[in-house]
Amino acid sequence: MTRKTDQTHQATDGLVALLDAADRLPGAGELRARSYDLLGAEPGTSAVDVGCGAGRAVAELAGRGVQAVGVDASERMIAIAHGRWPDADFRVAQAYALPLAGASVDGYRADKVFHELAEPERALAEAGRVLAPGGRIVLVGQDWDTIVVDSADPSLTRTIVHARADLTIAPRAARRYRTLLLDAGFTDVTVEVHTGILNGPAALPLLTGLAEGACSTxxxxxxxxxxxxxxxxxxxxxxxxxxxxxxFMAAATAP
Structure with a gap:
């Protein structure tokens, strides 16, 4: 293994640890379940989870009787997902080029993905290609500028939050979900906001990430x-x- 490959694996493993921690936060399971409901995830339907990470959502969708496919651009991430859920269907692919036939799935889900995409319109065009007419799309994610932290130094806190946001490719993608979906031709667009409140040590990894990101810039x-x-x-x-x-959780129907 080369040094570069080792560093990439370490970065991915670190991301998996953060995602696992996020999955354990209060309300996280309920939030995922709500996304499945909006997706229309019922026995006999099919769905693709784009940016599937370590595969938890794919496994949960399969548990609902959904024929689910997990897609992620990271080979390492897909390997981890396969290791955790060996019976599930995981594939390496970009959001811009899904390994699926046209009009072949009933649902498209992307959780904490669109803030990492430089071309969200292109990703939604691909979503429209693979979704069957009347299929459902659900986008979930945070707006990196709207993280609220109580502090004795509000000015410094604002600086930290915004500096960390600026490290993200599209930090304000979530506030654009409705417009993006409408512009892409989707109908019945709805947007919900589910606010997680953290009061204890479980919040410290996220706060540390904010501060370290701001410090790095x-x-x-x-x-x-x-x-x-x-x-x-x-x-x-x-x-x-x-x-x-x-x-922010946006849902819509494919034309």
Whole structure:
């Protein structure tokens, strides 16, 4: 294994750990279940989960009797998914070129994916290609500019949140879901907001990621990041931490 490959695997494994932690947060299971309901995930239907990660949603959809396919651009991620769910169907592919025939699935789901896409319109055109007429699409994700954190230094907090957002390809993609879906020709577009509230140590990995991201861009100094994180750790220990993370869920019907 080359050094570059090893670093890529380490980065992917780190992402899997973060995704696993997110899946364990309060309300995460209910949020996924709501996305399946909006998808119309019933026995005998079919669906593709784009950006499937380690495959949990694909396994849960299969548990509902759905013929589910998981797609991810990362070979390492797909290997992990295969290891966890050996009987499921996982494939390496980009959101812009899905390994599916036209009009071949009843549902398309993408959870925490579109903020990583530089060309969301292209991805939605591909979604429209693979969806059968009347099929359902569900997009789930956070708007990286709308993370709310209680802090003694609101100005520094705003700087940290926005600096971390700017590291993302499309940090405000979620607020565009409705417009993107309408412009792509989808109908019956709805948008829901489900806000997760975190008050304890479970929020610290996310807060650390925000601070480290801001520090990496020199938006804040190392000392400012450490001081901010120390305050958040103290808040968590004293049951005074408050983090609100709105998750946007858009659903629509294929023409």
């Amino acid at each position: 020199a938006a804040v100094t190392r000392g400012q990041a450490d001081t901010w994180l120390e305050e958040q750790r103290a808040r968590a220990a004293a049951d005074r931490l408050f983090l609100a993370l709105p998750m």
